[in-house]
Amino acid sequence: MGIVVLPTVISFSRTLVRLAIGLDKRPELREDLRQRVSGGAGEGAERVTLVEDSANVIREAFRKCLNERDGAPMGLDANGKPAGRRFGIYTLSNLCMKIFVHTGKIRNCEQIFSNINDKSPPLSRYPASQRVTHLYYLGRYHFYNKHYYRAMLSLQAAYDQCHRAAIQQRHHILRFLICSNVILGRFPTKILQDRPEAAGLAEKFVPITWAIYLGDLKTFNELMSFNHKNTSFFLKNRMFFHIRNTCEVSVWRGLARRTFKIAGSPGDLAAKRPPTLDLEDLLTLGRFLREKDPRISPAASEARWIHHCMDINSQADQRDGEATSEEHGHQDGPGIPNGQESGNGWQEGHATEEDLQDDHANGEGVQDDQDPEASVQESAESGDDQSDAYSESDDLWRDKTSDEEGWEKLEELEQEAGTVPARELTMAEVEATMASLIHQDLAHGYLSHRSKRFAITGAKGKSPAQVGFPGIWKVIEGRHSDEVVPGWVGDEDRGGLARPTVVNLKGARPAGAAPGG
Amino acid sequence: MSTLTIDAFLSELDEILRAKDGAKLQGYLVIEPPFTNVYRAMVLELRETFPMSKHDELEVKCERLLPENDDREAGGSWPALISFLVQYFAFIRDVNVNHLMETHDMLKALLKSAPYYVHLEAHTDLADHVPVNVSLR
Numbered sequence: 234m235g236i237v238v239l240p241t242v243i244s245f246s247r248t249l250v251r252l253a254i255g256l257d258k259r260p261e262l263r264e265d266l267r268q269r270v271s272g273g274a275g276e277g278a279e280r281v282t283l284v285e286d287s288a289n290v291i292r293e294a295f296r297k298c299l300n301e302r303d304g305a306p307m308g309l310d311a312n313g314k315p316a317g318r319r320f321g322i323y324t325l326s327n328l329c330m331k332i333f334v335h336t337g338k339i340r341n342c343e344q345i346f347s348n349i350n351d352k353s354p355p356l357s358r359y360p361a362s363q364r365v366t367h368l369y370y371l372g373r374y375h376f377y378n379k380h381y382y383r384a385m386l387s388l389q390a391a392y393d394q395c396h397r398a399a400i401q402q403r404h405h406i407l408r409f410l411i412c413s414n415v416i417l418g419r420f421p422t423k424i425l426q427d428r429p430e431a432a433g434l435a436e437k438f439v440p441i442t443w444a445i446y447l448g449d450l451k452t453f454n455e456l457m458s459f460n461h462k463n464t465s466f467f468l469k470n471r472m473f474f475h476i477r478n479t480c481e482v483s484v485w486r487g488l489a490r491r492t493f494k495i496a497g498s499p500g501d502l503a504a505k506r507p508p509t510l511d512l513e514d515l516l517t518l519g520r521f522l523r524e525k526d527p528r529i530s531p532a533a534s535e536a537r538w539i540h541h542c543m544d545i546n547s548q549a550d551q552r553d554g555e556a557t558s559e560e561h562g563h564q565d566g567p568g569i570p571n572g573q574e575s576g577n578g579w580q581e582g583h584a585t586e587e588d589l590q591d592d593h594a595n596g597e598g599v600q601d602d603q604d605p606e607a608s609v610q611e612s613a614e615s616g617d618d619q620s621d622a623y624s625e626s627d628d629l630w631r632d633k634t635s636d637e638e639g640w641e642k643l644e645e646l647e648q649e650a651g652t653v654p655a656r657e658l659t660m661a662e663v664e665a666t667m668a669s670l671i672h673q674d675l676a677h678g679y680l681s682h683r684s685k686r687f688a689i690t691g692a693k694g695k696s697p698a699q700v701g702f703p704g705i706w707k708v709i710e711g712r713h714s715d716e717v718v719p720g721w722v723g724d725e726d727r728g729g730l731a732r733p734t735v736v737n738l739k740g741a742r743p744a745g746a747a748p749g750g
Numbered sequence: 751m752s753t754l755t756i757d758a759f760l761s762e763l764d765e766i767l768r769a770k771d772g773a774k775l776q777g778y779l780v781i782e783p784p785f786t787n788v789y790r791a792m793v794l795e796l797r798e799t800f801p802m803s804k805h806d807e808l809e810v811k812c813e814r815l816l817p818e819n820d821d822r823e824a825g826g827s828w829p830a831l832i833s834f835l836v837q838y839f840a841f842i843r844d845v846n847v848n849h850l851m852e853t854h855d856m857l858k859a860l861l862k863s864a865p866y867y868v869h870l871e872a873h874t875d876l877a878d879h880v881p882v883n884v885s886l887r
Contacts, residue, residue: 234864234866235867237767237771237772237774237775238772238775238831238834238865238866239772239866240772240773240775241772241775241776241779241864242864243776244776244779244781245779245781245857245864246861246863248781248782248857249854249857249858249861250878251856252850252853252854252857254848256850256851256854262850262851283854285857286858287854290858290861290862291861294864295863295864318866347789448852463773602825686876692779737801746824
């Protein structure tokens with residue numbers, strides 16, 4: 234009758250979670266823990282954090298609930314409620330989830346969801362508060378894994394089932410629900426924006442939706458820059474990079490559509506010429522919008538840094554310079570570290586031309602940033618020793634990513650020069666973007682690379698803009714119409730043996746034997 | 751010092767266990783200060799009569815006042831539960847909210863010792879050896 238202890242276990246677990254999270258937020262109280270671990274633990278001992286340790290204990294309790302072996306069909310008792318210890322499953326899993334989300338280790342939820350998927354009774358049999366909380370965390374987990382459609386389904390269900398008066402909870406759900414939907418191309422209406430639980434969210438998300446709709450690359454880049462006032466909200470909720478990376482595609486789609494409406498050629502139905510969009514127009518507009526980009530400075534510095542690397546030396550450095558441009562190619566503004574850590578670096582502040590040249594020749598480069606001074610000295614001393622580029626495999630590789638002096642150089646360059654135009658948008662990029670839109674079914678037609686045009690197919694008698702650039706949500710919904718959300722156990726999932734599950738034979742007993750405890 | 755409060759507490763627990771009332775048990779096993787008068791009295795008695803050195807005596811007392819039932823199905827205590835309760839008593843006796851780290855560790859240990867299975871200690875081995883005719887088709 235271990236079940237009699239279960240409510241106590243749950244109540245203790247709640248307290249433990251509160252205690253663990255409270256301690257996590259106050260590192261000064263954890264000082265003695267650090268001493269304990271380093272003093273007593275052996276070399277192979279795993280240093281699990283305080284909160285993870287607590288999560289493990291609760292997870293054990295969760296497993297014991299899940300592994301109830303009383304043989305109840307579908308895990309339910311005569312009243313259709315979860316039988317035996319199973320009633321504690323979601324309460325305990327939600328407590329674990331709370332810890333994981335607090336520590337930012339959402340990926341640790343995976344095992345729990347997987348276990349639930351295999352063995353739990355249907356979610357619908359549990360009280361609303363447990364259902365809503367579970368679906369919320371499930372939605373966040375799918376969001377983290379970039380399965381935005383699944384996230385939307387879970388979060389929408391959580392929102393629908395959450396009591397109307399629970400404004401705080403509904404607000405939390407809505408944050409991620411709106412975000413998922415915006416990414417999927419579905420925007421919140423005024424009705425939703427006016428609800429009390431949506432307070433403050435409209436001003437964060439609506440500007441993005443306008444930028445997407447209008448294809449306004451400039452505004453979108455402004456909104457998604459590190460300087461923008463809303464950025465801290467998105468970063469804190471761990472949605473910033475999701476929005477920035479996925480919605481950019483939507484913005485380009487909007488831009489292409491708008492360009493077509495402004496300057497596209499309607500074609501000639503009789504002459505069987507399809508409506509087309511001249512990619513030069515798109516290029517012009519794209520360049521115009523990018524030039525007004527307030528983040529121009531880092532891109533310009535990036536360009537200068539590339540030139541710098543390329544000017545210093547010929548082929549060897551060109552190879553390196555390209556690698557550099559790839560690494561730094563996607564850095565933005567204040568995201569670049571300000572070189573504080575390169576304290577032990579170059580005394581003179583930057584490498585001289587000869588030093589870098591010798592680095593390449595000797596293949597030593599700056600492999601560990603622990604003693605770059607030493608390697609500078611070495612290369613300076615052996616300056617005349619220009620060994621063959623292929624004599625050692627070290628010559629072919631350079632551990633560039635641990636270089637610290639590069640950041641200092643970048644800053645210097647930024648300070649030196651004035652405004653330099655950003656690296657210009659190229660036709661190749663425009664073609665690639667259109668190709669990717671076509672590939673994702675966000676643009677319907679084909680590209681002619683020779684004439685640099687995008688031709689819309691299937692536009693007979695219908696608006697070419699509608700056919701050529703179908704709505705994002707429509708496309709995505711069509712793709713996911715039969716979506717199953719892992720971690721969400723429906724009633725149908727436990728009917729018979731439809732789902733493959735793990736069958737544990739340990740509790741097996743001969744037919745006719747009395748049921749065990 | 752007498753242990754009136756502890757005795758009363760235990761006999762009430764006995765009734766709860768026989769009734770298999772999980773919710774009521776949870777209500778009784780309070781861990782968060784500030785404690786009410788009853789619990790404060792109990793803590794004092796524990797510190798006086800059953801400090802850490804008298805761990806075994808405490809266990810004996812619990813066993814006496816929470817007798818096991820022969821028929822496990824009818825409720826009542828079992829060995830693992832007694833250990834759990836002893837650990838609970840130790841917790842409320844020693845908990846000091848000024849040392850949150852230790853409190854956390856103690857609570858973690860208490861939670862780990864929660865007994866889910868009634869038969870775990872006694873019958874695990876036997877269960878493994880019981881012959882079964884199971885068709886794997």
